[in-house]
Amino acid sequence: MSSKSQEVEALLAQKYRHGFVTDIESDSLPPGLDEGVVAAISKKKNEPQFLLNWRLKAFRHWQTMREPTWAHVHYKPIDYQDISYYSAPRAPANAPKSLDEVDPKLLATYAKLGIPLHERARLAGVAVDAVFDSVSVATTFKDKLGKAGVIFCSFSDAVRDHPQLIERYLGSVVPPGDNYFAALNSAVFSDGSFVYVPPGVRCPMELSTYFRINAAKTGQFERTLIIAAEAASVSYLEGCTAPMRDENQLHAAVVELVALDDAQIKYSTVQNWYPGDENGLGGIFNFVTKRGECRGRNSKISWTQVETGSAITWKYPSCILKGENSIGEFYSVAVANNYQQADTGTKMIHIGRNTRSTIVSKGISAGHAENTYRGLVKVLPSAAGARNFTQCDSLLMGPNCAAHTFPYMEVKNPTATVEHEASTSKIGEDQLFYCLQRGISAEDAVNMIVSGFCKVVFKELPMEFAVEAQNLLSVSLEGAVG
Amino acid sequence: MLKITDLSARVAGKDILKGVNLEVGAGEVHAIMGPNGSGKSTLAQVLAGREDYEITGGTVTFDGQDLLAMRAEERARAGFFLGFQYPVEIPGVNNVYLLKAALNAKRRAAGEPEVDAYEFLALIRQKMKIMQMSEAFLTRGVNEGFSGGEKKRNEVLQMLVLEPKLAVLDETDSGLDIDALKVVSAGVNTLRDPKRAVVLVTHYQRLLDYIAPDRVHVLSGGRILKSGDASLAQELERRGYDWVSESQVA
Secondary structure, eight states: OOHHHHHHHHHHTOOOTTOOOOOOOEEEOOSOOSHHHHHHHHHHTTOOHHHHHHHHHHHHHHHTOOOOOOSSOOOOOOOGGGSOOOEEEOOOTTSOSSGGGSOHHHHHHHHHHTOOHHHHHHHTTOOHHHHSOHHHHHHHHHHHHHHHTOEEEEHHHHHHHOHHHHHHHTTSSSOTTSSHHHHHHHHHOOOEEEEEEOTTOBOSSOEEGGGOGGGOOOOSSOEEEEEEOTTOEEEEEEEEOSOOOOSOOEEOOEEEEEEOTTOEEEEEEEEOOOOOOTTSOSOOEEEEEEEEEEOSTTOEEEEEEEEOOOSEEEEOOEEEEOSTTOEEEEEEEEEEOTTOEEEEEEEEEEOSTTOEEEEEEEEEEETTOEEEEEEEEEEOTTOTTOEEEEEEEEEEESTTOEEEEEEEEEEOOTTOEEEEEEEEEEOOHHHHHHHHHTTOOHHHHHHHHHHHHHHHHHTTSOHHHHHHHHHHHHHHHTTOOO | OEEEEEEEEEETTEEEEEEEEEEEOTTOEEEEEOOTTSSHHHHHHHHHTOTTSEEEEEEEEETTEEGGGSOHHHHHHTTEEEEOSSOOOEEEEEHHHHHHHHHHHHHHHTTOOOOOHHHHHHHHHHHHHHTTOOGGGGGSEETTTOOHHHHHHHHHHHHHHHOOSEEEEESTTTTOOHHHHHHHHHHHHHTOOTTOEEEEEESOGGGGGTSOOSEEEEEETTEEEEEESHHHHHHHHHHOHHHHHHHHHO
């Protein structure tokens, strides 16, 4: 084997850098799932009757459903009775007291990812209060948001404090029986985030789970609900560069977005969960249902995602374009290395007149990974003048990976315009050699080529996230060329 | 500067180079000519460190170092430059960004301080003037959507910025109209200097009207069959490559 290939193999064999475990005492239910467990979760959270009924209905429906098999992913059957569905952390007695007690290598990785110091501490499991004045941080942003009338809290708090909003909007975009994983989530979801931006308000800051310190540790069945009322706008960041501490491997979240007349919601995700080792052992199964509804006229929902983690990703952030002139966007970078499998894409459902959607998907495969884009553009008869533009590009690194593209289009209105462009390229030995011949190292060259490939998507991310995403990509793909 | 001794190489089980001998001194310009399939591009790629080729024999020293023992990027940092016959496109990667990274990689290797963005922009503007390239070039992706001529200009621009000790230009003249050929040649000539050397790989004598070579070699069937001064190129132009092969047999 040549020296370069050996080096590349070595780089490819790099371990997941966030895969550490923190022992924390937790208050867990024993493994198993039945109506009693669903009721117990609801009771632990002191939920109102309507929510318990809603959960039970979802659970009963789930029992009649079968796990979907259409995705281009392969895994051993999941034993749903072997999972604990409730695990809330108690006092972090064994957590490190300050950053000084945290593994310096770990801190170096966070530094490389460009994660702010506060967040590094939180990720490392440090009791934030002991080190930082988290109260003042929390107070500052709560004050600011409160003055603007924005509600931003944990899902549990929202159930307690704003039950009327929950009852009105929960499940209105992703019904409890929507799909197997959404139904499971609806039955057992533990917590999550809630955002309500009142009419006419531009949310004065980017919202992210990081700022929601009081409920930082959400379970693997979280639920997010974001509502932008008339002419409101909000940008929400979901950062999953967190280490995966959960014992369980299944993650089934639901995210619902509702945009009323003239409202805008921008939802950005950087996902870096444990992808399994180089032989495909372990890792997170990420089965997530994300959907936004442009309910009002001239509303806009934009999804941007950078997916680098998880053993299996099954995720299709979608837009239902109901309101006239509403706009849906999906910008995605999905990276799969080693034995990762990603089946991701979007659905754009055009219902209103003159609705527009844009899809830009960049898939990167390396190692033995399988990367699938699956997209649906559906134009209903009512959607006169609808337009869609779809661009799907795949980049292959090395001889053993694969990329698949399944674009579905159903157009039922003759005035609609639907465009699709697709390309597959190999990270070129030629491109790589060109860079090497200019004196650039293999690692830098790959980063450069991949960032160039992803540029149009990164442009859509909020600035600080774009930097993080770029760094993350470097970490995920260092030298991943065969 | 460069000494190639009995160099043999194969690709996909096929012997391409069958004992090449060549010596290029500092300050010299050599031209390697030859028919299609004679091994010219293989020689250029092997010298640059492309891994698709298997070296089956011989040695190459560059500036006293064992070139074949160095990795491609080390060769580049040591001052070896290849002007590609088919410069590759790298979409989304800015031209200037790539070139700055290249220059700084070289400077780091030499223990020199890296150039900052401001210095670099001044430098590249100056070189772009020589190559008659427009400002728009600064914002474009590496060779992205470039015409054949623009790609070749870009190669020479990169060479001028990186200031290699030895530049091997693989058919940098092919696909150029006469005006572009003049610009490219002028660019190459600005690099001529007693401490540097240039090897031109070409099919045509035309390029040599603008870049006068000190030595001309004919590569055919994986060997250098004939060497001479600039007049050899003219003779080749008149008599064709068959003349060399035949005279060799005779």
